[in-house]
Amino acid sequence: MSYFNVEKKVDEIKLTLNESSDFAYRFFDRNNQKIAFVYLKSIIDNTLLSESIYSPFQLFEGKFSIENIQNKIIKCADVKVIDEDQAIDELLDGKVILFTNFSSKVIAVDILSFPERVPSEPPTSPVLQGPREGFVEDIQTNVTLIRRRLKTPNLVMKTLKIGEESNTKVIVSYLKNIANKKIVERVLKNLSKIKTDGIIDSYYVLSFLEEHPDSMFKQIGNAEKPDIVVSKMLEGKVAILVDNSPIVLTVPFVIIEDMQNSNDYYTNHHYSSFIRLIRLLGLFVAVIAPGFYLSLQIFHYNILPLNFLITIADTTQGLPFTPFLEILFIFLLFQILYEVSLRLPSYLGLATSVVGALILGDTGVKAGLISPPGVIIVALSKIALYTIPEQASQITLLQIIFLVIGGSLGLAGIVGGMVYFINYMNTLDSYETPYLAPYSPRIEKDLKDGLLTSSVTEMNERPESFSPKIKERNHD
Amino acid sequence: MTKYISARQAGIIAFLCILANKFLLLPSYMFKDNKSDSIFVMILLFALDFAMLPILLKLKKEFPEEKLFDILSKKITKPVTILFYMIFGVYFLFKTLIIVDVVYVYLKQQVYQEDFLAIAIMSIIPVVSHAAVKGIKTISRTAEFFLLLVIIGFVTCLGFSLFTTLNMPVLFTTPAKVFFSSIYKYTFSFGDFLVLYLIIDKIKIKKGEEKKLYKFSLSAMVLILSLFVLYYAKYEVTSFMHNDALSDILVFSVRFNAIGRLDIISMLTIMFIALFEVEIFCFAFCDCVENVFPLLSKPFIVAIFDISSLLCYFILIQKYERIVSLFSSWLSYVGIFINYVFPIICLTIALIAYFSRKKYEKLVDGGEK
Numbered sequence: 073m074s075y076f077n078v079e080k081k082v083d084e085i086k087l088t089l090n091e092s093s094d095f096a097y098r099f100f101d102r103n104n105q106k107i108a109f110v111y112l113k114s115i116i117d118n119t120l121l122s123e124s125i126y127s128p129f130q131l132f133e134g135k136f137s138i139e140n141i142q143n144k145i146i147k148c149a150d151v152k153v154i155d156e157d158q159a160i161d162e163l164l165d166g167k168v169i170l171f172t173n174f175s176s177k178v179i180a181v182d183i184l185s186f187p188e189r190v191p192s193e194p195p196t197s198p199v200l201q202g203p204r205e206g207f208v209e210d211i212q213t214n215v216t217l218i219r220r221r222l223k224t225p226n227l228v229m230k231t232l233k234i235g236e237e238s239n240t241k242v243i244v245s246y247l248k249n250i251a252n253k254k255i256v257e258r259v260l261k262n263l264s265k266i267k268t269d270g271i272i273d274s275y276y277v278l279s280f281l282e283e284h285p286d287s288m289f290k291q292i293g294n295a296e297k298p299d300i301v302v303s304k305m306l307e308g309k310v311a312i313l314v315d316n317s318p319i320v321l322t323v324p325f326v327i328i329e330d331m332q333n334s335n336d337y338y339t340n341h342h343y344s345s346f347i348r349l350i351r352l353l354g355l356f357v358a359v360i361a362p363g364f365y366l367s368l369q370i371f372h373y374n375i376l377p378l379n380f381l382i383t384i385a386d387t388t389q390g391l392p393f394t395p396f397l398e399i400l401f402i403f404l405l406f407q408i409l410y411e412v413s414l415r416l417p418s419y420l421g422l423a424t425s426v427v428g429a430l431i432l433g434d435t436g437v438k439a440g441l442i443s444p445p446g447v448i449i450v451a452l453s454k455i456a457l458y459t460i461p462e463q464a465s466q467i468t469l470l471q472i473i474f475l476v477i478g479g480s481l482g483l484a485g486i487v488g489g490m491v492y493f494i495n496y497m498n499t500l501d502s503y504e505t506p507y508l509a510p511y512s513p514r515i516e517k518d519l520k521d522g523l524l525t526s527s528v529t530e531m532n533e534r535p536e537s538f539s540p541k542i543k544e545r546n547h548d
Numbered sequence: 549m550t551k552y553i554s555a556r557q558a559g560i561i562a563f564l565c566i567l568a569n570k571f572l573l574l575p576s577y578m579f580k581d582n583k584s585d586s587i588f589v590m591i592l593l594f595a596l597d598f599a600m601l602p603i604l605l606k607l608k609k610e611f612p613e614e615k616l617f618d619i620l621s622k623k624i625t626k627p628v629t630i631l632f633y634m635i636f637g638v639y640f641l642f643k644t645l646i647i648v649d650v651v652y653v654y655l656k657q658q659v660y661q662e663d664f665l666a667i668a669i670m671s672i673i674p675v676v677s678h679a680a681v682k683g684i685k686t687i688s689r690t691a692e693f694f695l696l697l698v699i700i701g702f703v704t705c706l707g708f709s710l711f712t713t714l715n716m717p718v719l720f721t722t723p724a725k726v727f728f729s730s731i732y733k734y735t736f737s738f739g740d741f742l743v744l745y746l747i748i749d750k751i752k753i754k755k756g757e758e759k760k761l762y763k764f765s766l767s768a769m770v771l772i773l774s775l776f777v778l779y780y781a782k783y784e785v786t787s788f789m790h791n792d793a794l795s796d797i798l799v800f801s802v803r804f805n806a807i808g809r810l811d812i813i814s815m816l817t818i819m820f821i822a823l824f825e826v827e828i829f830c831f832a833f834c835d836c837v838e839n840v841f842p843l844l845s846k847p848f849i850v851a852i853f854d855i856s857s858l859l860c861y862f863i864l865i866q867k868y869e870r871i872v873s874l875f876s877s878w879l880s881y882v883g884i885f886i887n888y889v890f891p892i893i894c895l896t897i898a899l900i901a902y903f904s905r906k907k908y909e910k911l912v913d914g915g916e917k
Contacts, residue, residue: 371659371660371664372659372660374661375659375811375812375815480667480670481667481670481671482659482660482664482667483659483815483816483819484655484659484660484664484667484668484671484672484819485667485670485671487671487816487819487820487823488671488672488674488675488823489675491675491679491690491694491820491823491824491827492674492675492678492679494690494693494694495675495678495679495682495686495687495690495827496678498682498685498686498689498690498693499682499686506689508689508693511692511693512689512690512692512693513554513557513689513692514556514692
């Protein structure tokens, strides 16, 4: 019988982990059979270690062997025999590693435990009716939330480790009978190409998944709620879960997705259609309103209705700024206030908003620095922006672009800008899917869940845009 | 994704091409010669134009995957094909200039109220160049995206024009000679299906989808004819004085619930249609140059288009009257070639191919028996 030096192995691991303060070990010795328990005390359940692993060893009276330890002694569900070179990775994954002096094999017992958040309603996706559960930072909990809604053997969960230093667990999930194989392969290929030191959040992965990384437009979907992700997977999309992130990514992405909201599916479809049209109007107002107003004020005052023109003329008379600078000033003021209210604690944020919006705005108007129509237009566009909060960052950039275009080129520039951006978005096909589907190109069947939505009973087919393997939802 | 455009998208391109250069100046300009009988001239010219469509479909059927350049090169030799493509290039360049000029004058008078050449150049050239570089798939998709907006805008203008005093135009007053000479004179404003001939290899027409092409083309023709009728009914003998038909038919209309300036609808519609049209023609011009000079890169060809259109504008046109006289004189020869000579050649090629195929099939069938 050959003997292995367990003390030496423990020392080697200790050195590898740079004598980390949460590194812990314990020896058990009986009849020349020596066992070392090695673990990181910060990420394991100490009670479980004592009750289900260490105590059974003390109570066991027979001869220790790898089989005995794995099958009879340890009272945990996830016990596996691994090679010695895997020990460090498993240790870092929250497992207790058992070295013995009678076998070269190593045992890993999963008792990972760390403080975790209970699934709760995410602040970004509240619903009036419908499920309120949201994803949390723990990937295992997120997998459970998906699995609970998809009790099918077709649900695939492929695990990858990304990040040289962070070794972050990334799970690619899809329904193998629905999701397009080409899309799944492309996602896995793009993920496998990631070379980085650490993945802190799903947004790190997102940048690597984008097929047009230089574009300012969002190309990957995201969701914080399992019901949304599951409904997307049922359409044929692929979900990407990243450990330590409550945001789950989905591909392919089409822009209409952000016009849809989980509320839409839990209310009457006529009302949902109306709300989606309001969102479209909101998007339009948010992007165009400041630039359009500016173009009317600078170039095309003749096409303004007379009463409106008189109001504008009255209120803008004597302003020290040009119309362009005035709108830009108000725009930047709003943006600064937004940033401040986002960063400050809520009680201070509220105070800043009051000071900024009421006092600065009101005083600015009274002092004759800015005009009331200007404030109204910018405020309107900033409020309208949040009809589609998922697109807020892109819309803000577009607002500035159209502000400059409207102020320098007028209506012709705005029309040109609109055509340019739609042209550009039409070049953003990713993962075999047209970005502006189902409107450009028009995909008749997908219009049932477009701006004007149909009842769920009529949505018998999956969206063609995502090229699902099985098109019918009620297939055998 | 597929490199093809659908029959619907091809139909939309035809729809926009038919609308583009007929909804502003043409009604008043034609009125000078033909009075209200311009409506019949339009019907006749549309009928002749429309004949290009079945020829296109026949050609597509006989040569489903081949480029027009390759088809022509094989059948009428490469040098002749190059000559044809050069004529096409001239046609698209001048057609672009006419649209830009007519819309520019309209915008100058109605929207900007002063010269805004630099603004127009900055608003049009980057958009058009980008679209032409990206190709017909991008252009057709964008046109598809805005189609509803364009149709609503156009129909709204026509609809609102009904709420005013309209008198049926007096017809059959033009002498036959003037009437028929108009076909020659205004022919350059037609031939709108040529773009589809150029992209024949990029159109994917599934079985039964041909009717989409007919549907869109006919819709555009009906819209233009409605515009002509309403415009002449509204302005009667003074029709020649109002150069911006689509915009002018809204003037004096009843404003419901004191809706203010309705002309913003026509302004936006005109700008969208014109921009798409210029995008399509720029692409078509680039396609012609690309086939004649295959070694040139796409961005370089687009730059050629930009520079040559600017040069032509400043050297040849610049004055509104000059462009108007140009399209009804010298350019009519080009129009005759595009509208009548070229389709006949295509029809001949398609028929020869059809009969050769039939003959071959007969031989094969006979051999098998």
